[in-house]
Amino acid sequence: MYGTLYGTVYWMDRGGVGEMREVPELPEPAQEQPGRRPTARVPFQVVEVTGPSMVPTLHHGDWLLVQYGATVRPGDVVILRHPFQQDLLIVKRAAERRRGGWWVLADNTFAGGDSTDYGTVPEELVLARVRARYRPLKKDQRSLWGVVTWAVSALRPVAAARSVSRRLRAR
Numbered sequence: 001m002y003g004t005l006y007g008t009v010y011w012m013d014r015g016g017v018g019e020m021r022e023v024p025e026l027p028e029p030a031q032e033q034p035g036r037r038p039t040a041r042v043p044f045q046v047v048e049v050t051g052p053s054m055v056p057t058l059h060h061g062d063w064l065l066v067q068y069g070a071t072v073r074p075g076d077v078v079i080l081r082h083p084f085q086q087d088l089l090i091v092k093r094a095a096e097r098r099r100g101g102w103w104v105l106a107d108n109t110f111a112g113g114d115s116t117d118y119g120t121v122p123e124e125l126v127l128a129r130v131r132a133r134y135r136p137l138k139k140d141q142r143s144l145w146g147v148v149t150w151a152v153s154a155l156r157p158v159a160a161a162r163s164v165s166r167r168l169r170a171r
Contacts (some may be wrong), residue, residue: 043068045128047079047091053111054091057158063134064091064158070129072102075160077130080104083118091130102126130158 049062057077058064066079074096082088092104092114101122106114115121134155141150 043070044131049091049133051111052108053106053113054093055108055111057093057107058091058133059135061136063136064130065132065134066128066130068128070131072126072129073160077158077160078102078104078126079128079130080121081125081127083121083125086125089127094126132157 044065044067047064047066049058049064050060052060054077072078072094074094076094077091078094079089079091080102082090090113092106095103095105095115097103098120101120103115104121105116106112132155135150135153137147137150137154141147
């Protein structure tokens with residue numbers, strides 16, 4: 001499994017909690033067919049979020065279910081390779097499709113590190129679409145009421161923010 005560090009994805013060994021190692025190769029695309037987007041051999045994975053770039057949609061410690069090879073639409077939260085440092089994976093919102101790829105934005109405008117810094121991201125660097133987020137149980141949620149409130153809000157789909165795309169087109 002892997003997680004994000006300030007929007008950057010890192011891999012963790014299952015054996016050691018918090019033990020980091022180099023980012024391994026991503027799932028290899030299956031046989032490409034003309035006219036179809038390539039699909040990954042392992043279509044779903046789980047990622048951990050750390051860092052503030054996607055607050056309020058995603059918070060530090062959230063876990064994400066991501067789907068490789070899914071069709072990306074404006075407003076979707078996606079996992080992509082950083083355009084300047086391609087060994088780093090980041091999580092951003094695909095705001096709109098432009099000539100040359102996707103314009104991606106952080107939900108937290110003060111965190112930076114999005115297309116306003118590095119421009120349009122080529123289509124081939126957009127790897128996966130976030131399908132759901134899961135907030136783990138916190139230490140202070142051990143009471144009955146804490147567990148009930150956690151259970152109601154722990155698993156949520158990550159919906160596309162259509163208003164982001166409309167706002168950009170209005171400029």
